[in-house]
Amino acid sequence: MIDANITVTGADGTVFTGSYRLVTTLTDASRYPAAALVGLYHQRWEHTNLRTTRSSTRS
Template sequence: MIDATITVTCADSTVFTSSYQLATTLTDVGRYPAAVLAGPYHQRWEHESAYYALRHTIMNGRAL
């Protein structure tokens, strides 16, 4: 498990900070530091959020 504190600043300047745990089988800390693993995870959620917005606002809930 990797513990991380993430701060998000929204477009309206609202700031959210929370602690998260990332479960992984990559246990070599030297080869896979937490900051390196957290980057792609964050990018994944950006894509998920974009798909959610498309599905629920532009496509009226229809699947892609």
């Protein structure tokens, strides 16, 4: 389990910061460092938000 604070900036400049708890089965900290997992989580939400924004602007 990893506790992290993540900040996301939207396309309109809106900034949101939240506390998140990441739960993973990747238990080898030397192969999967917490900072790398947090970075990947952040990227995942950037891509998800981009897809959501694109689909809502096409409606």
